[in-house]
Amino acid sequence: MTMNQEPAQGGRAFHQDLVAAAPVIWLCASMFLSLRGLWQSGWAVFGIELPAGVMGYIYASQAAGLVQVLLGLYVLGLAWRRSPRFPFWFTLWAGLAILADIGFSLATLFIGAFTPTWSPWLIAAVSVAISVWTIVLVRRPHPATAMTATAPAVPAGPVPAGVLVLNAVLGLILGGAAGLGIGLLAGSVIVDWLDVSCFEGGCGYAAAAIGLLGLILGAIGGPIFAVLRTRRGRRA
Incomplete structure (x- = not known):
């Protein structure tokens, strides 16, 4: 039974x-x-x-x-x-x-x-x-x-692999999204500050390139931070 x-x-x-x-x-x-x-x-x-x-x-x-x-x-x-x-x-x-x-x-x-x-x-x-x-x-x-x-109190064990994978995926999505938003905002400020020409969309392409860089950095750092934070929270 x-x-x-x-x-x-x-x-x-x-x-x-x-x-x-x-x-x-x-x-x-x-x-x-x-x-x-x-x-x-x-x-x-x-x-x-x-x-x-x-x-x-x-x-x-x-x-x-x-x-x-x-x-x-x-x-x-x-x-x-x-x-x-x-x-x-x-x-x-x-x-x-x-x-x-x-x-x-x-x-x-x-x-x-x-x-x-x-x-x-x-x-x-x-x-x-x-x-x-x-x-x-x-x-x-x-x-x-x-x-x-x-x-009853249960001693903390290793973090299940499924939890790590789920948090890593969430970190990838959120890190990439946050990096993209911050990159686009920073790109627009930098383009205006450097007075990049908008001829044939040049200023837009420059801001988009900085946003893409932020997306890449956020997509890399997000999962790493999520996994480390999950393990540390489990130990705590």
Whole structure:
């Protein structure tokens, strides 16, 4: 009986851990999509004259994406430290993301340059549904926390390989995204400071090259930092 029950218990524990990690996974995915949107919208408005309504929409979406990334980094830091403030700040971050999804979808109805299609509404609906689901998860107490006080102390062992791989992948994504964002910001400042000519897009290519360098450095340093931080946290 015990041997037959152990796999089921392990499966339930893995499912519980996966559900508990869903808010952080969604946080990382949303931040990556926001950085991708910032990159694409930056190139879209570079050297192109667009209607005033479209430009306002793009600038507003860039501001919202920047807020989502910066606040997301703070929330991710709270999750990394297992801070009790994580549920509140994640709920705030997800609530702002829901408002942005709904607001920008509605804005397309009042800007004549946009052609109404169903695909943005479908994407917004999926994003809102996931955000609401993850809010429910973080506001609900995890079953493992109820047993922490009564569970016997277990000496810390080696970090499972799966945990290291997962954290390394998250470090790769977040490190690359952060490096790209910092590189693009630094590239724009350096291009303006050095007064690089924009003839045939030269200044844009220079800023993009610095952003690509930041992406590479972040993608290398992110997994290394994540693995070292995981091992040190396990020992602690």
